[in-house]
Amino acid sequence: MEASMEETLLSRRPEPKEEQSSAVSEELKRQLWLAGPLIFGFLMRNLIQMISLMFLGHLGELQLAGATMATSFAGFTGFSLLNGLASGLETLCGQAFGARQYHLVCVHKQRGMLILTLLSVPLAVVWFYAGSILLLFGLKDEDIAMEAGTYARWMIPALFAYGLLQCQVRYLQMQNIVFPVMLSAAATVLFHLAVCWVLVHGLGLGSKGVAIGIAISYWINVLILAVYVRVSSTCKNTWTGFSIEAFHDPLVFFRVAVPSALMVCSEWWLFETIILLSGLLPNARLETSVLSITLSTADCLYMIPSGLGAAISTRVSNELGTARPRAARLAVRVAMFFAISEGLVMAMILISVRHVWGHVYSDQEEVVTYVAKMVLLIAVSSLLDGIQSILSGVARGCGWQKIGACINLGAFYIVGIPAAYLFAFGLHIGGMGLWMGIICGILVQDLLLLAITLCTDWEKEATKVKDRVLCSALPTDLTT
Structure with a gap:
């Protein structure tokens, strides 16, 4: 008890400036070491969608619009849910690893993979009827709906691979093993480029070939990481083979994963809803095509703050699991500096290339001109989105998913x-109005998450994490 009080008093004692400077420098290095490979890995995986869009864009406007609708539908009903549930492992695996409960890291990962695979079965049925569902919900262009339905059916194998991939990435990330994630993603992109060319141009499969290529590429990425975990010595402490415990007490996973899914899905669904609303605008093919390009660009830019957010989630969860609250607080401050700096730089780059960016996706001058206008809005949203990525990463690292879910639901859906509806349909601004609504939602989200973070008692958070990890480990201890 006396030792605990002494540690608390020492943790609150002001540090000399030299020690503070050294701590900041060390934290900068740690986050760069973590975030760099993660950013590159996220960019590589995002390139799979970008490459797919480029192939589709040169096949024709109908193919691009149909695949865009299918991708949005797939994101809305499948990818977002699996990604959100897997993000619960950032809390469970990260805090268990920080507390050196290595066996729990393995169990949490296997339990997540099992649950996400089972969940993918009913989701696949929904994807099979994507075209009919889109028509049922008011999509006016029947040709786009049918094209989207065909594309979604051929992407069903990708659904099962995606959940496994997200669990593998979180498992490695929370142990600070990030270079294999980066290298496997890079290899997958090169493979995807070759496969799409063969399927689309070599075999003449058109948009079906692109969908099949996405599925094959995701499975290749899963297999690469699975082999690495099995044979690498870096995972020898946390990979103890298949455990029957993964089938026990799924509530341990759901208690964190469901709020995580709500937190992630509420934001993801905002963007997918915007794409679906674009199908209700006049000249739906143009609006949908331009918004797909806009969303693809925003997704690509988001990979940088997303990597920073993943890094801060790892750092916060590990430090709180190790009972070092001051280190967790310092990590948050360093990450915010990175996010703001990166956002300003990328905004300036975007503005400078806005008149040529549309040519990457389309040869039609109407599309290129519209994209140039949208890029100005992307510059604003990317800065705000970078800040929220860091704050959301902090929330996942601390286990605040319930609070984050409530904030996201309010910011985006209230x-x-x-x-977005008011700007697009009430004021007749069209697709640009839809994106203005996104900016309003992200701004509210930033302000609320920032208020929560500034009011955090980090010592209290470290105590909560200790109790959570002990509760997770209790059944294992009792059986032994």
């Missing part, structure tokens, strides 16, 4: 989507 503010964001109504504002």
Whole structure:
């Protein structure tokens, strides 16, 4: 007890400036070491969608619009849910690893993979009827709906690979093993480029070939990481073979994963809803095509703050698991500096290339001109999105998913989507109005998450993490 009080007093004692400077420098290095490979890996995986869009864009406007609708539908009903549930492992695996409960890291990962695979079965049925569902919900262009339905059916194998991939990435990331994630993603992109060319141009499969290529590429990425975990010595402490414990007490996973899914899905669904709403605008093919390019560009830019967010989630969860609250607080401050700096730089780059960016996706001058206008809005949203990525990463690292889910639902569905509808349909601004609504939602999200983070008692958070890890480990201890 006396030792605990002494540690608390020492943790609150002001540090000399030299020690503070050294701690900041060390934290900068740690986050760069973590975030660099993660950013590159996320960019590589995002390139799979970008490459797919480029192939589709040169096949024709109908193919691009149909695949865009299918991708949005797939994201809305499948990818977002699996990604959100897997993000619960950032809390469970990260805090268990920080507390040196290595066996729990393995169990949490296997339990997540099992649950996400089972969940993919009913989701695949929904994807099979994607075209009919889109028509049922008011998509006016029947040709786009049918094209989207065909594309979604051929992407069903990708659904099962995606959940496994997200669990593998979180498992490695929370142990600070990031270079294999980067290298496997890079190899997958090169493979995807070759496969798409063969399937689309070599075999003449058109948009079906692109969908098949996505599925094959995801499975290749899963296999690469699975082999690495099995044979690498870096995972020898946390990979103890298949455990029957993965089938026990799924509530341990759901208690964190469901709020995580709500937190991630509420944001993801905002963007997918915007794409679906674009199908209701006049000249739906143009609006949908331009918004797909806009979303693809925003997704690509988001990979940088997303990597920073993943890094801060790892750092916060590990430090709180190790009972070092001051180190967790310092990590948050360093990450915010990175996010703001990166956002300003990328905004300036975007503005400078806005008149040529559209040519990457389309040869039609109407599309290129529209994209140049949208890029100005992307510059604003990317800066705000970078800040929220860091704050959301902090929330995942601390286990605040319930709070984060409530904030996201309020910001996006009470503010964001109504504002988007008002701008697009009430004020007749079209696709640009939809994106303005996104900006309004993200701004509210940033302000609320920032208020929560500034008011955090980090010593109290470290105590909560200790109790959570002990509760997770209790059944294992009792059986032994």
